[in-house]
Amino acid sequence: MCGITGYIGFRDAKNILIESLKKLDYRGYDSAGVGIVDKKLKVFKEVGEITNVEKQIPQIKGTLGIGHTRWATHGAVTKENAHPHVSCDKKIAVVHNGIIENFKKLRDELKKKGHKFISQTDTEVIAHLIDDVYKKGNLEDAVISAVKKIEGSYAIAVVCADEPEKLVGARKESPLIIGAGDNENFLASDIPAFLKYTNRVIYLEEDEICVLTKNSIKVFDKKKKEIKKKEEVITWDVKDAEKSGFPHFMLKEIYDQPDTVHQALRGRISEIENSIEFPDRVEKLLNNNPASIHIVACGTSFYAGLVGKYLIENLTNIPVFVELASEYRYFGTRNESSLVIAITQSGETADTLAALKEAKNSGCRTFVVTNVIGSTATRIADAYILTQSGPEIGVAATKTFTSQIVTLFLIALKISLLRNKLGSDELYNYIFHLKELPRKIRQVLDRSDEIAKIAKHLKDVQSVFFIGRGINYPLSLEGALKLKEISYVHAEGFAAGELKHGPFALLTRHTPVVAIVTKDSTYDKMLSNIGEVKARGPKVIAIAEDKDTEIENHADFVLRFPSDSRVLPCLSITVILQLLAYHVASLRGCPIDKPRNLAKSVTVE
């Protein structure tokens, strides 16, 4: 995953581009480069840190430029392969984030026409494609023409030395955002790149092209029809998007969890009043006696939904169905007596928005659990609950997952209260222990080193299986997802009882198993599952509570979470799974904040 940036305005492009690349470096930086138009196009690129490029650039006056931080996907890490890539006459420069699937075919065609290539990257093809159809004075037409031929994903920023008043951008799948400034405009893969200079953003959608000048922004569709776009104002602070001394955003966000759990509870529970309160609109919906609850979500939010199912059904006896948002439109019975809860961190996930709209069309009441105020989901649903976790920058969701679970638990408690199924003593107990959660999480965080030691055993294996029963089953799915996402080790989660129905065939000495073992009704069966697993060769890493001594006779390694977590021990277990994935990825040298091929808010269906 690379980061791209573009600037056109009155300030020195050099400083602006380098500053924004540094803010984007969490996306990948095995090499970096900038291209600045100062009467001519001047390109500077270098392997390694952004400062290596910075040192190369002399005092240069251009106020138009593009920049790139590269995390290599095609082609080795070399200076030639770094972006920007230029056309044969060195007048057009392109930076690119994404993958061009048919680049070889395109390159061959261009070579036949006489174009010369100097790198092994797919990106270089774009520069030549544009050059091939370029007619003076019309950079945007050339770009529109060129991208029509591309199969794959891209976010590109293009400049041409002959048109120093233009900066052109185009997007397909990879994110690209316009920063609307005063007497200047910005393009970037992500908001922190320009937040210091403007808080007004325009999100580019699929297949859109934009032409920026110092004073104007025009957006076109692929037929060159102009589209009117809405400006959004970003309310978060520049500081919110900083790593604060942690090596990765993801680690900072894992460590944020004691605070974000507090934030999810703040203003909602009162120990002294023994009460749970949501905003009026939400309470009305919860009080409406839904006959069934449908939870729709994607990815990690979907797993939070699965955990929510256990929590809500246990406390309220209302049937809960959890659906993948992308599948929701294809099946399912729903009507006015269903309550649909959408879970989406960003509030912009395209699949989830589509599911919400489906739900509304079927007459259901809807509300959304999200982290972003003012997002599209909050405008579509009847009501919303904010998880209040602050921006989550790391692509792999961490703190928003735990906050979503806390919020779903509060919803379960509230519905239970409204239906008079929860006595005040029980409620007090729950509230008291909810307040304990941040401390429990802190205790797990203190044990990060032990988890790092165990992570060594997962570093070089073929595949890792995660198993659990009951509420631990969705946790095992999430644990596997985290490991996959950031360390690229293949992992799969299973309900422990399902292993014998097929997956056993995959178990070997090289496929360790992580088993979540909690002291409840699932305990004994989990022990026998572990026995079955060990008989087939793999090492077993158990996640068990402090006081559980029996488990040591069964598992090879044990990771502990605090006992006497009466409420939501799943949060402590989740933190262990997050840290486990983090340490494995760290040992393998993976780019933790910028997993390959993944984007933070998936705005494509």
Next chain:
Amino acid sequence: MKAVILAAGEGKRLRPFTETMPKVMLPVANKPVLEYVFDAVKKSGIDEIVVVVGYKKEVIMDYFDEYKDVKITYVTQEKQLGTAHALLQAKKHIKDSFIVLAGDNIIDQNSISKLMKDPSDYAILIKEHPYPSKYGVVFVENNSIRRIVEKPREYIGKYISTGIYKFPRSIFNDIEGCTSQGVHALSSVIQSLVDKGKKINTVLAKSWMDIVYPWDLIYVNEAMIQGTSASAGGIIEKGVTMKGAVSVGKDTKIYSGSYIVGPALIGEGCEIGPNACIFPSTTIGNNTVIHPFGEIRSSVIMDDVHIASNSFISHSVVGRGNIIGNNFSTIARKSTIEIEDEFKKLDMPIGAMIGEDCIIESHVVTEPGIIIGRKCRINSLKRIIKNVPSESKVM
């Protein structure tokens, strides 16, 4: 001019509070001590600080990534081998004269400015102290140091060294010379300089406080809390009386009938009352719950604490995450406290000092000056007459 702040030390005498954080991060009036030092340094006009960290450095680095536009560089002292050795770690970041100060001493900005402006190459901030024998005592002659003696047995003078100096860059050579001969304390390095004839000017400090023992947290808190002003946040119910300088953080709820007399500082997300009484010089951290009829005075209560009803807490320190049952009583009186194999006689009343994450059941009473460690468990109806080590149970 740059400043070097020494923040590597553990603070063994501040256990159990320093078991999870370095002593410079202990909270005084809801801010870490180090933050007061940063503030004073910044206000004197210094905009670049080198911080020498060591013990539990993540806690510091996590809190202070950037501080109000002051550039902070962290250097690690891998092994805690004395103050001179700690200062040496900063050598490559210092090119000119600089100030060095300890991160756990609260000092005012005017004293730092005076020190910076002193014309001599070497200068030291000194303070008059009623009990000089506990510190490095400085024998002053003609406004410069004649002798500096650590914890003298006999009376040499009323001035003590604050440990805050101005040095030229050459001090690093002097330190290297001394450490190679096995001398690790900065004060000894100073003495050797004096012996060689160097003139070290003395500058009188205005206000200076250090934190050595857990009870110091109470007195320093009392001193620093005087600067609080009344400021209401969160939800204040009807029938709450707040007198004087009481600051209430946001999202906190103060229930009816509570009576709060300032100066008092209450953090964010707390629940106080109903009918809780909080008396002066009390600081309460964030997310803490004080149940009805709790009485708290002259105490420091940290974050995430639950104090159940009818508890009386006076002149005490309650660490983070404690769960305290109802009818908990501290007895605050002058006392002699046993700590780290020393016996300290206190002239001020002292209650209990309780480390993090303990669970104390109902009707427990603590004798004056008791220190309870981390993660202890105390059953109900117990009278605590001896210190309780960390992670132990009193059944």
Next chain:
Amino acid sequence: MKCVILAAGEGKRMHPLTFTRPKVMLPIAGKPILEWNLLNARDAGLKDFILVIGYKSEMVRNYFGDGKKWKVRIEYINQGKALGTAHAIGTVEKFVDDFIVLCGDTIFGKNDIKNIIKKGTKIGLVEVENAGEYGIVELNGKKVIKIYEKMEEPFSNVINAGIYHFNKKIFNFIRKTEKSPRGEFEITDSINMLVKKETMKGVLLKEWRDVVYPWHLLDANEELLKKIDKKIESPLGKNVTTIGNVSIGKNSRILSGSYIEGPVIIGDDCKIGPNCYIRPYTSIGKNCHIGNACEVKNSIIMDHTNVPHQNYVGDSIMGQNCNLGAGSKVANLRLDKKNIKVVLNGKKIDTKRRKFGIIMGDNVQTGINSMINVGAMIGNNVFVGPGTIATGEIKPHSKIL
């Protein structure tokens, strides 16, 4: 010639009013401070403006737009990080030649601006009583020798007024300016370098008003209101009394029994009365409601705010979208008649005023018969419950029940 106005600052000492707006947008006598400067500069002959914005820039941009409404041209530059006056001025280098700079949060008069526009590098100067809190300017005749930092014992009462006439050469000196002890790049340091190479003349200003703390807005409000003319653009109901210079905007309803003692300014779309008493030096914004049995004196009431039933507001400033419950009153005098002290940003400050009411941020609601004591500083979105007493500093989003 372009006029550059520095409008990027938050104005922390203007809390709670500046939690939700930049300092330059604080309204006095019916217009934001920045608008007064724009109008005076326009009347002095300047038609091209560059506003350097930053904190809550949208508020400035949304209000002023491209300047057509005032028949001027306005461009915006975002300062990025707040790094000081020299840095702010430095951002406009590519857009100006000979130009005027003025600090957007200080009000300058039209004639003074005309004098500054006259040819030559200039700096505006003004004589004040509390010179020690400003930058003292050392002169040789009219020539500027040096500008000094705040001094405890100033040698002169002549200070830097915050208005300058520069040419392109200033940018060279700005580039060489180093960070001050405050950690900012100050234009005064750039000027001190400039005057060693060029001549800069001091121009003594006749009109000048700066505002540091919220109560200074009341003083500025009073001064500007003294200059307004009588202008009533809405029909007055029966038995409405207006005395002196009263300015009323369009589409407002002034109901029977309203007694308005000027100088008072009332905005558009307001509902005033019946039977209310509005006393001198009061500015009321747009779409406000001053209702029956209400008395408002020497106060600034911002847009969309209601003082609707049996209320008293004196010597106070109320933000936008506030609503006072019936019977809510503000106290503005201590029983012992001493100066009123307030707590601002956690610090105690003496307003040096015997009469001072309260400062209320935006979106504040009070319940019926609530009482707000002297010197209360109420943050935005606070709820003061029925029958309660609100005192001291109240943080935003709090509830006093």
